Amino acid sequence: MRAAIIVFPGSNRDADVARALAQSGAEVVKVWHADTALPAGTDLAVLPGGFSYGDYLRCGAIAGRAAAMDAVRAHAARGGLVLGICNGFQILCESGLLPGVLMRNVDRRFICHRQLLRVERADTRFTSAYAKNQVIDVCVAHGEGNYFADAETIARLEGDGRVAFRYSDAAGNLTVDANRNGSLNSIAGIYSENLNVLGLMPHPENFVEDLVGGTDGRGLFTSLAA
Amino acid sequence: MKARIIVTLKTGVLDPQGKAIEAALTSFGLSGIDSVRQGKVFDVEIAEEDRAAAETTLKSACEKLLANTVVENYAIEIA
Numbered sequence: 001m002r003a004a005i006i007v008f009p010g011s012n013r014d015a016d017v018a019r020a021l022a023q024s025g026a027e028v029v030k031v032w033h034a035d036t037a038l039p040a041g042t043d044l045a046v047l048p049g050g051f052s053y054g055d056y057l058r059c060g061a062i063a064g065r066a067a068a069m070d071a072v073r074a075h076a077a078r079g080g081l082v083l084g085i086c087n088g089f090q091i092l093c094e095s096g097l098l099p100g101v102l103m104r105n106v107d108r109r110f111i112c113h114r115q116l117l118r119v120e121r122a123d124t125r126f127t128s129a130y131a132k133n134q135v136i137d138v139c140v141a142h143g144e145g146n147y148f149a150d151a152e153t154i155a156r157l158e159g160d161g162r163v164a165f166r167y168s169d170a171a172g173n174l175t176v177d178a179n180r181n182g183s184l185n186s187i188a189g190i191y192s193e194n195l196n197v198l199g200l201m202p203h204p205e206n207f208v209e210d211l212v213g214g215t216d217g218r219g220l221f222t223s224l225a226a
Numbered sequence: 227m228k229a230r231i232i233v234t235l236k237t238g239v240l241d242p243q244g245k246a247i248e249a250a251l252t253s254f255g256l257s258g259i260d261s262v263r264q265g266k267v268f269d270v271e272i273a274e275e276d277r278a279a280a281e282t283t284l285k286s287a288c289e290k291l292l293a294n295t296v297v298e299n300y301a302i303e304i305a
Contacts, residue, residue, distance in 0.1 A: 058294055065291060094294065101296045108242045148239065148297060182240070 001026040001225045003044040006072065008033040008063045008091075013049035013205065017085060020205040021046070024221035033066040044081040044224060045072045047088030049141075049203060059102060059144045060087060064094030073097060081125055081224065082197040086142055089189070089199035098190055098199045099157070100149030102142075106182025110143040114213070115202050116178065117188050118168035121161060124191065126198045128226060129219035135172050136216040138202045140180075145201040147183035147190075154184055164189035164198055227272050227280050228305040231292055234265035239297045268292055277304055 003026045005014050018028045021044075029039050033052075038045060052063035063069070069091070076082050076097055084092040092098040105111060116137055119130040130136065149157070157163055165188040167179040174186040181201070189200025204217030235241050241263050248262035270287075274280040284302045293300040 057291070061291065061294065093296075099296075101294055103240065103297065104242045106240065106242055108246055146240075150296070 001043050002039070002041050003028050003046055003224075004031045004038045004042045005029070005046045005048055006031050006033060006066075006068050007048070008050070008052035008066060010052040010054055011048050011050035011087070013085065013087075013203065016203075017046055017048045017205040020208045020217065020221045021224070023208055024218065024225040026221070026225050031068055031071075033063065033068045036067050036071060038068075038071045038075055042075065042080065044083060045075050047072070047082070047084040047091050049086030049088060052087055052091065055144075058094065060090030060092075060094040063087075063091045064096075069095050076192065076197050079194065079196055082192075083126065083220075083224070084197075084199040085203060085205065086145075086201055089201055090144065092197065092199040097197050098192060099153045100147055100190070102144045102201065103146040103148045104144050105142070105146050105180070107180070110141075111145070111180050112141040113139070113180075115140040115180075115188075116168055116170060117165040117202055118172045118174070119165060120163050124164070124195045124198075124223075126164065126191075126220055126223055129223040133172055135168055135170060136204075136219065137207065137214050138204050138217050139206040140202045142181070142201055145181040145183065147181075147187040147201075149184065157187075157190055158185065160193070162191045162193070162195075163187055164191050165200055165202070227274060227277075229270045229272055229280065229284055230303045230305070231268040231270060231284060231288060232265060232301045232303070233268070233288070233293045233298050234300075235263055236297055236299055266292075280304060
């Protein structure tokens with residue numbers, strides 16, 4: 001598994017995701033946002049969390065139009081894997097690689113806490129190390145994570161099984177309390193049509209070591225490296 | 227040529243910031259404010275002399291970057 005992490009001005013979780021990928025055996029290279037090509041043999045392009053371009057205009061809006069994103073779009077069109085975490089998910093939506101938009105959290109607050117997620121399917125390149133409906137314990141840290149799309153798009157995502165993760169309680173129930181940012185249908189992450197692009201707001205890369213609170217995030221990276 | 231671009235949230239899209247502003251205004255005792263929606267204004271200076279050509283350029287700017295048309299509308303006013 002060769003992973004290319006795209007670094008934008010204001011990305012700040014690139015080192016964490018690099019570490020999580022390397023821990024699972026991936027070879028990791030970093031790519032500057034102004035680069036026009038991904039390194040030869042790239043299997044996975046990663047858009048890390050952070051605050052690209054200071055969240056100016058809209059979160060991910062400017063990064064979504066960066067030169068490297070043309071290379072990421074071409075990679076995705078070839079069936080290459082793309083993972084966007086937090087700001088990376090916002091960038092994927094702004095770049096048109098995923099539908100919908102991440103709006104300001106419903107209570108207007110930046111939220112930063114442990115978060116339980118329900119894994120919606122375990123038959124993708126991103127989730128094979130998990131079980132369907134498994135509840136995992138990871139983290140969220142965002143001000144704009146409130147997933148929104150028009151009714152038609154939501155119906156298509158649901159109908160095609162493209163919801164990757166949902167905010168849930170420990171029993172896997174989709175409660176209002178578990179969905180702190182107000183996302184439609186408790187959506188925490190979605191796939192592209194061909195299931196090769198995943199965007200999610202929570203940070204699995206935060207929880208890959210017992211030392212820092214948990215290891216439930218590892219599954220995502222071991223799935224990718226498998 | 228000067229132009230103003232106004233970007234607003236589409237009807238039905240939740241606007242938590244607008245709601246907070248609305249609540250703050252109400253808390254000042256200002257009566258009669260039913261609703262506040264927050265938007266963005268971009269003042270643009272454009273070298274183009276031809277209005278129609280300027281409008282085409284600005285429309286492209288809105289579609290490509292200034293507005294996220296999933297949730298936002300835009301209006302272009304050329305001075």
